[in-house]
Amino acid sequence: MITLADIRTAAALIAPHVVRTPTVPSPGLTGLLGVPVTAKLELLQRTGSFKARGAVAALLGLSGAERAAGVVAVSGGNHAVAVAEMAAALDVKATVVMPRTAPARSRELTEAAGASVRLTDGMDSAFELVLRLRDEGLTLVHPFDDPVVVAGQGTVGLELAEDAGELTDVLVSVGGGGLIAGVATALRALRPGVRVWGVETEGAEAMSAALRAGGPRPVPVSSLVTTLSAPSVAPLTYAHVSALVEEVLVVSDRDAVQGCLDLADRAKLWAEPAAGCLLPAARQVLARVGEDARLGLVVCGGNSAPAELFGWAEGFGLL
Numbered sequence: 001m002i003t004l005a006d007i008r009t010a011a012a013l014i015a016p017h018v019v020r021t022p023t024v025p026s027p028g029l030t031g032l033l034g035v036p037v038t039a040k041l042e043l044l045q046r047t048g049s050f051k052a053r054g055a056v057a058a059l060l061g062l063s064g065a066e067r068a069a070g071v072v073a074v075s076g077g078n079h080a081v082a083v084a085e086m087a088a089a090l091d092v093k094a095t096v097v098m099p100r101t102a103p104a105r106s107r108e109l110t111e112a113a114g115a116s117v118r119l120t121d122g123m124d125s126a127f128e129l130v131l132r133l134r135d136e137g138l139t140l141v142h143p144f145d146d147p148v149v150v151a152g153q154g155t156v157g158l159e160l161a162e163d164a165g166e167l168t169d170v171l172v173s174v175g176g177g178g179l180i181a182g183v184a185t186a187l188r189a190l191r192p193g194v195r196v197w198g199v200e201t202e203g204a205e206a207m208s209a210a211l212r213a214g215g216p217r218p219v220p221v222s223s224l225v226t227t228l229s230a231p232s233v234a235p236l237t238y239a240h241v242s243a244l245v246e247e248v249l250v251v252s253d254r255d256a257v258q259g260c261l262d263l264a265d266r267a268k269l270w271a272e273p274a275a276g277c278l279l280p281a282a283r284q285v286l287a288r289v290g291e292d293a294r295l296g297l298v299v300c301g302g303n304s305a306p307a308e309l310f311g312w313a314e315g316f317g318l319l
Protein backbone atom coordinates (compact mmCIF):
# COMPACT_ATOMS: atom_id res chain seq x y z
CA MET A 1 0.00 0.00 0.00
CA ILE A 2 1.28 3.47 -0.83
CA THR A 3 1.26 6.14 1.88
CA LEU A 4 0.61 9.85 2.16
CA ALA A 5 4.40 10.30 2.37
CA ASP A 6 4.74 8.58 -1.02
CA ILE A 7 2.19 10.97 -2.51
CA ARG A 8 3.90 14.02 -1.03
CA THR A 9 7.21 12.82 -2.48
CA ALA A 10 5.58 12.41 -5.87
CA ALA A 11 4.03 15.88 -5.61
CA ALA A 12 7.41 17.50 -5.06
CA LEU A 13 8.95 15.49 -7.91
CA ILE A 14 6.33 16.26 -10.54
CA ALA A 15 5.47 19.84 -9.56
CA PRO A 16 7.66 21.46 -12.26
CA HIS A 17 6.03 19.31 -14.95
CA VAL A 18 2.29 19.37 -14.21
CA VAL A 19 -0.49 21.85 -13.50
CA ARG A 20 -2.03 22.29 -10.06
CA THR A 21 -5.52 22.18 -11.51
CA PRO A 22 -8.38 24.28 -10.12
CA THR A 23 -10.66 22.94 -7.40
CA VAL A 24 -13.82 25.02 -7.67
CA PRO A 25 -17.43 25.09 -6.45
CA SER A 26 -19.82 24.50 -9.35
CA PRO A 27 -23.04 26.50 -9.11
CA GLY A 28 -24.37 24.73 -12.20
CA LEU A 29 -23.83 21.23 -10.83
CA THR A 30 -25.09 22.32 -7.43
CA GLY A 31 -28.34 23.38 -9.09
CA LEU A 32 -28.53 20.18 -11.11
CA LEU A 33 -27.94 17.78 -8.21
CA GLY A 34 -29.48 19.82 -5.41
CA VAL A 35 -26.47 19.67 -3.06
CA PRO A 36 -23.17 21.58 -2.95
CA VAL A 37 -20.75 20.27 -5.59
CA THR A 38 -17.03 20.95 -5.90
CA ALA A 39 -15.18 19.92 -9.08
CA LYS A 40 -11.48 19.07 -9.37
CA LEU A 41 -10.71 20.05 -12.96
CA GLU A 42 -8.17 17.49 -14.15
CA LEU A 43 -9.40 18.02 -17.71
CA LEU A 44 -7.30 21.22 -17.55
CA GLN A 45 -4.18 19.18 -16.80
CA ARG A 46 -1.36 18.88 -19.33
CA THR A 47 -2.39 16.36 -21.99
CA GLY A 48 -6.05 16.88 -21.05
CA SER A 49 -6.26 14.38 -18.18
CA PHE A 50 -4.83 13.37 -14.81
CA LYS A 51 -2.64 10.77 -16.53
CA ALA A 52 0.20 13.28 -16.97
CA ARG A 53 0.88 13.05 -13.23
CA GLY A 54 1.58 9.33 -13.02
CA ALA A 55 3.34 9.22 -16.37
CA VAL A 56 5.88 11.90 -15.52
CA ALA A 57 6.40 10.45 -12.02
CA ALA A 58 7.30 7.11 -13.60
CA LEU A 59 9.52 8.64 -16.27
CA LEU A 60 11.44 10.78 -13.78
CA GLY A 61 12.09 7.67 -11.68
CA LEU A 62 13.75 5.67 -14.46
CA SER A 63 17.44 4.85 -14.44
CA GLY A 64 19.70 6.01 -17.23
CA ALA A 65 19.68 2.54 -18.77
CA GLU A 66 15.88 2.33 -18.64
CA ARG A 67 15.53 5.70 -20.32
CA ALA A 68 18.07 4.79 -22.98
CA ALA A 69 16.16 1.58 -23.80
CA GLY A 70 13.03 3.59 -24.54
CA VAL A 71 9.64 3.19 -22.90
CA VAL A 72 6.50 1.35 -23.89
CA ALA A 73 2.96 1.92 -22.65
CA VAL A 74 -0.52 0.49 -23.24
CA SER A 75 -3.59 2.68 -23.27
CA GLY A 76 -7.16 3.20 -24.41
CA GLY A 77 -6.39 6.89 -24.84
CA ASN A 78 -5.24 9.21 -22.08
CA HIS A 79 -2.22 7.29 -20.76
CA ALA A 80 -0.97 7.10 -24.34
CA VAL A 81 -1.09 10.85 -24.79
CA ALA A 82 0.46 11.48 -21.39
CA VAL A 83 3.38 9.08 -21.87
CA ALA A 84 4.01 10.34 -25.41
CA GLU A 85 4.09 14.02 -24.45
CA MET A 86 5.98 13.60 -21.19
CA ALA A 87 8.53 11.27 -22.79
CA ALA A 88 9.11 13.81 -25.57
CA ALA A 89 9.61 16.56 -22.99
CA LEU A 90 12.24 14.41 -21.23
CA ASP A 91 13.88 13.26 -24.50
CA VAL A 92 12.89 9.60 -24.06
CA LYS A 93 11.82 7.47 -27.03
CA ALA A 94 8.29 6.10 -26.56
CA THR A 95 6.22 3.31 -28.11
CA VAL A 96 2.51 3.14 -27.30
CA VAL A 97 0.17 0.19 -27.87
CA MET A 98 -3.49 1.10 -28.37
CA PRO A 99 -6.63 -0.77 -29.42
CA ARG A 100 -8.15 0.24 -32.74
CA THR A 101 -11.21 1.37 -30.78
CA ALA A 102 -9.22 4.10 -29.04
CA PRO A 103 -10.39 7.62 -29.90
CA ALA A 104 -8.89 8.89 -33.14
CA ARG A 105 -7.97 12.14 -31.42
CA SER A 106 -5.92 10.26 -28.82
CA ARG A 107 -4.02 8.40 -31.54
CA GLU A 108 -3.38 11.65 -33.39
CA LEU A 109 -2.09 13.42 -30.27
CA THR A 110 0.12 10.46 -29.38
CA GLU A 111 1.70 10.37 -32.83
CA ALA A 112 2.04 14.17 -32.92
CA ALA A 113 4.09 13.99 -29.73
CA GLY A 114 6.55 11.72 -31.51
CA ALA A 115 5.62 8.31 -30.11
CA SER A 116 5.46 5.19 -32.26
CA VAL A 117 1.91 3.80 -32.13
CA ARG A 118 1.14 0.07 -32.43
CA LEU A 119 -2.54 -0.84 -32.92
CA THR A 120 -4.25 -4.07 -31.87
CA ASP A 121 -7.80 -5.40 -32.22
CA GLY A 122 -8.74 -4.90 -28.56
CA MET A 123 -7.55 -4.09 -25.05
CA ASP A 124 -6.74 -7.73 -24.25
CA SER A 125 -4.38 -8.00 -27.21
CA ALA A 126 -2.95 -4.55 -26.45
CA PHE A 127 -1.93 -5.66 -22.96
CA GLU A 128 -0.47 -8.88 -24.41
CA LEU A 129 1.61 -6.97 -26.97
CA VAL A 130 2.95 -4.45 -24.47
CA LEU A 131 4.22 -7.27 -22.27
CA ARG A 132 5.99 -8.84 -25.26
CA LEU A 133 7.64 -5.52 -26.07
CA ARG A 134 8.73 -5.19 -22.45
CA ASP A 135 10.26 -8.65 -22.61
CA GLU A 136 12.12 -7.58 -25.77
CA GLY A 137 13.86 -4.82 -23.83
CA LEU A 138 11.65 -1.74 -23.69
CA THR A 139 10.90 -0.17 -20.29
CA LEU A 140 7.25 -0.54 -19.34
CA VAL A 141 5.36 2.48 -18.00
CA HIS A 142 2.24 0.73 -16.77
CA PRO A 143 -0.98 2.76 -16.60
CA PHE A 144 -1.88 1.59 -13.09
CA ASP A 145 0.12 -1.42 -11.83
CA ASP A 146 2.99 0.64 -10.43
CA PRO A 147 3.18 2.27 -6.97
CA VAL A 148 5.05 5.25 -8.43
CA VAL A 149 2.24 5.86 -10.92
CA VAL A 150 -0.41 5.43 -8.21
CA ALA A 151 1.43 7.95 -6.00
CA GLY A 152 1.57 10.37 -8.92
CA GLN A 153 -2.17 10.05 -9.48
CA GLY A 154 -2.65 10.44 -5.74
CA THR A 155 -1.47 14.03 -6.01
CA VAL A 156 -4.97 14.76 -7.36
CA GLY A 157 -6.36 13.74 -3.98
CA LEU A 158 -3.68 15.68 -2.13
CA GLU A 159 -4.65 18.89 -3.92
CA LEU A 160 -8.36 18.20 -3.49
CA ALA A 161 -7.91 17.70 0.26
CA GLU A 162 -5.93 20.94 0.53
CA ASP A 163 -8.08 23.11 -1.74
CA ALA A 164 -11.71 22.03 -1.34
CA GLY A 165 -14.16 23.20 1.27
CA GLU A 166 -16.15 20.78 3.37
CA LEU A 167 -16.90 17.49 1.58
CA THR A 168 -18.76 14.36 2.63
CA ASP A 169 -18.40 12.24 -0.52
CA VAL A 170 -15.93 12.19 -3.41
CA LEU A 171 -16.57 10.38 -6.70
CA VAL A 172 -13.70 9.08 -8.84
CA SER A 173 -13.82 7.23 -12.17
CA VAL A 174 -12.22 3.77 -12.28
CA GLY A 175 -10.41 2.08 -15.16
CA GLY A 176 -7.45 0.08 -13.87
CA GLY A 177 -7.79 1.81 -10.52
CA GLY A 178 -4.63 3.91 -10.29
CA LEU A 179 -6.43 7.23 -9.86
CA ILE A 180 -8.89 6.09 -7.22
CA ALA A 181 -6.20 4.17 -5.33
CA GLY A 182 -4.07 7.29 -5.05
CA VAL A 183 -6.94 9.69 -4.37
CA ALA A 184 -8.44 7.43 -1.68
CA THR A 185 -5.06 7.11 0.03
CA ALA A 186 -4.66 10.88 0.22
CA LEU A 187 -8.22 11.57 1.32
CA ARG A 188 -8.36 8.86 3.97
CA ALA A 189 -5.15 10.28 5.46
CA LEU A 190 -6.12 13.96 5.31
CA ARG A 191 -9.92 13.85 5.49
CA PRO A 192 -10.74 10.54 7.16
CA GLY A 193 -14.46 11.27 7.38
CA VAL A 194 -14.92 11.61 3.63
CA ARG A 195 -16.41 8.66 1.76
CA VAL A 196 -14.78 7.78 -1.59
CA TRP A 197 -16.92 6.18 -4.32
CA GLY A 198 -15.67 4.63 -7.54
CA VAL A 199 -17.54 4.78 -10.85
CA GLU A 200 -17.37 2.40 -13.81
CA THR A 201 -19.45 1.97 -16.95
CA GLU A 202 -21.23 -1.21 -18.02
CA GLY A 203 -18.81 -3.26 -20.07
CA ALA A 204 -15.80 -1.77 -18.25
CA GLU A 205 -16.31 -3.32 -14.82
CA ALA A 206 -12.89 -4.64 -13.89
CA MET A 207 -12.88 -3.27 -10.34
CA SER A 208 -16.46 -4.06 -9.37
CA ALA A 209 -15.95 -7.60 -10.73
CA ALA A 210 -12.77 -7.92 -8.68
CA LEU A 211 -14.56 -6.78 -5.53
CA ARG A 212 -17.28 -9.38 -6.08
CA ALA A 213 -14.72 -12.13 -6.74
CA GLY A 214 -12.34 -11.23 -3.92
CA GLY A 215 -9.47 -10.33 -6.27
CA PRO A 216 -8.57 -9.29 -9.81
CA ARG A 217 -10.19 -11.28 -12.60
CA PRO A 218 -10.17 -10.86 -16.40
CA VAL A 219 -13.38 -9.22 -17.61
CA PRO A 220 -14.92 -8.84 -21.06
CA VAL A 221 -14.67 -5.26 -22.32
CA SER A 222 -17.50 -3.74 -24.35
CA SER A 223 -18.01 -0.16 -23.10
CA LEU A 224 -17.54 2.70 -25.55
CA VAL A 225 -15.57 4.38 -22.75
CA THR A 226 -12.19 3.05 -23.81
CA THR A 227 -10.34 5.15 -21.24
CA LEU A 228 -11.99 3.03 -18.51
CA SER A 229 -11.71 -0.30 -20.33
CA ALA A 230 -8.94 -2.19 -18.52
CA PRO A 231 -9.27 -5.97 -19.03
CA SER A 232 -8.33 -6.48 -15.37
CA VAL A 233 -7.30 -4.42 -12.37
CA ALA A 234 -4.01 -5.07 -10.58
CA PRO A 235 -3.51 -6.61 -7.13
CA LEU A 236 -2.01 -3.23 -6.17
CA THR A 237 -5.06 -1.17 -7.10
CA TYR A 238 -7.52 -3.81 -5.89
CA ALA A 239 -5.89 -3.78 -2.45
CA HIS A 240 -6.32 -0.03 -2.13
CA VAL A 241 -9.91 0.05 -3.36
CA SER A 242 -11.05 -2.88 -1.24
CA ALA A 243 -9.58 -1.23 1.85
CA LEU A 244 -10.35 2.44 1.28
CA VAL A 245 -13.34 2.87 -1.06
CA GLU A 246 -16.98 2.80 -0.02
CA GLU A 247 -18.27 1.09 -3.17
CA VAL A 248 -17.75 1.01 -6.93
CA LEU A 249 -20.93 2.04 -8.75
CA VAL A 250 -21.73 1.09 -12.34
CA VAL A 251 -23.63 3.26 -14.83
CA SER A 252 -24.59 2.79 -18.48
CA ASP A 253 -22.69 4.21 -21.44
CA ARG A 254 -25.84 6.16 -22.32
CA ASP A 255 -25.94 7.81 -18.91
CA ALA A 256 -22.20 8.59 -19.10
CA VAL A 257 -22.75 10.38 -22.42
CA GLN A 258 -25.72 12.24 -20.96
CA GLY A 259 -23.42 13.22 -18.11
CA CYS A 260 -21.05 14.78 -20.65
CA LEU A 261 -23.90 16.84 -22.09
CA ASP A 262 -24.93 17.91 -18.58
CA LEU A 263 -21.36 18.90 -17.69
CA ALA A 264 -21.19 21.03 -20.84
CA ASP A 265 -24.60 22.61 -20.23
CA ARG A 266 -24.53 23.10 -16.45
CA ALA A 267 -20.83 23.31 -15.55
CA LYS A 268 -19.45 24.66 -18.86
CA LEU A 269 -16.97 21.77 -18.96
CA TRP A 270 -16.10 19.76 -22.09
CA ALA A 271 -15.51 16.34 -20.54
CA GLU A 272 -15.13 12.82 -21.85
CA PRO A 273 -17.50 9.97 -20.88
CA ALA A 274 -14.98 8.73 -18.30
CA ALA A 275 -15.87 11.93 -16.42
CA GLY A 276 -19.50 12.17 -17.57
CA CYS A 277 -20.22 8.93 -15.72
CA LEU A 278 -19.77 10.77 -12.42
CA LEU A 279 -23.12 12.57 -12.66
CA PRO A 280 -25.43 9.54 -12.85
CA ALA A 281 -23.32 7.92 -10.14
CA ALA A 282 -23.68 11.06 -7.99
CA ARG A 283 -27.45 10.57 -8.09
CA GLN A 284 -26.97 7.02 -6.81
CA VAL A 285 -24.78 8.31 -3.99
CA LEU A 286 -27.32 10.96 -3.03
CA ALA A 287 -30.09 8.36 -2.91
CA ARG A 288 -28.00 6.48 -0.33
CA VAL A 289 -26.50 9.23 1.82
CA GLY A 290 -29.20 11.89 1.73
CA GLU A 291 -29.57 15.58 1.05
CA ASP A 292 -26.94 16.74 3.54
CA ALA A 293 -24.15 15.54 1.27
CA ARG A 294 -21.45 17.82 -0.07
CA LEU A 295 -19.98 16.24 -3.18
CA GLY A 296 -16.54 16.36 -4.75
CA LEU A 297 -16.18 15.23 -8.37
CA VAL A 298 -12.80 14.44 -9.91
CA VAL A 299 -13.38 15.50 -13.53
CA CYS A 300 -10.65 13.25 -14.82
CA GLY A 301 -10.31 14.24 -18.49
CA GLY A 302 -11.65 16.05 -21.52
CA ASN A 303 -10.14 14.23 -24.49
CA SER A 304 -13.26 13.52 -26.56
CA ALA A 305 -13.57 15.22 -29.94
CA PRO A 306 -16.90 16.96 -30.63
CA ALA A 307 -17.74 14.56 -33.47
CA GLU A 308 -17.24 11.57 -31.18
CA LEU A 309 -19.38 12.91 -28.37
CA PHE A 310 -22.17 14.12 -30.62
CA GLY A 311 -22.07 10.82 -32.50
CA TRP A 312 -22.55 8.87 -29.28
CA ALA A 313 -25.28 11.24 -28.12
CA GLU A 314 -27.15 10.91 -31.41
CA GLY A 315 -26.81 7.13 -31.31
CA PHE A 316 -28.39 7.05 -27.86
CA GLY A 317 -31.17 9.44 -28.88
CA LEU A 318 -29.94 12.20 -26.59
CA LEU A 319 -29.93 14.98 -29.22
